[in-house]
Amino acid sequence: MLAAVLKVLVNVAGFYIAALVFPNIIYDQPSTLLWAGLVLGLVNILVRPLLMLLTLPIRFLTFGLFTLVINALMVSLTDYFIEGLYIPGFWYALAVSVFISILNMLFINKA
Numbered sequence: 792m793l794a795a796v797l798k799v800l801v802n803v804a805g806f807y808i809a810a811l812v813f814p815n816i817i818y819d820q821p822s823t824l825l826w827a828g829l830v831l832g833l834v835n836i837l838v839r840p841l842l843m844l845l846t847l848p849i850r851f852l853t854f855g856l857f858t859l860v861i862n863a864l865m866v867s868l869t870d871y872f873i874e875g876l877y878i879p880g881f882w883y884a885l886a887v888s889v890f891i892s893i894l895n896m897l898f899i900n901k902a
Contacts, residue, residue: 794899795832801898802828805891806876809883812890816883819875827876831869831891839865862888 803824810816810824818824842861843850850857863885870878878884 797899798895799825799828799832801894802831802891805887805894806831808894809887809890813883813886815879816887817877823873823875827869827873830872831865834865834868834872838868859885859888862892866891 806816806818806824806827810818818827839861842864843858846857846861863881866878866884866887867881870876870884878887
């Protein structure tokens with residue numbers, strides 16, 4: 792349970808840092824970021840494994856770099872579901888996913 796809460800907080804922090812760095816990423820209020828962190832966690836649990844399985848040949852050919860595209864698609868899907876969050880395009884979604892990945896490496900994978 793604590794790991795899930797930490798994962799959501801890392802997602803929220805990734806969205807917040809991306810919004811600070813890129814002024815084109817807009818959110819209405821801080822609670823929007825919390826909902827975005829929760830929805831991204833759910834999208835990663837429900838949709839991401841299926842996409843990872845379906846794109847296995849492409850990921851194999853690109854030595855795993857296509858995973859960055861999948862992560863950006865998960866962030867874009869989160870943007871689609873959250874009303875007060877606006878991420879203007881694929882490259883900004885990729886940047887958000889990179890921020891979240893870096894925070895995951897720093898805080899979650901320390902085992």
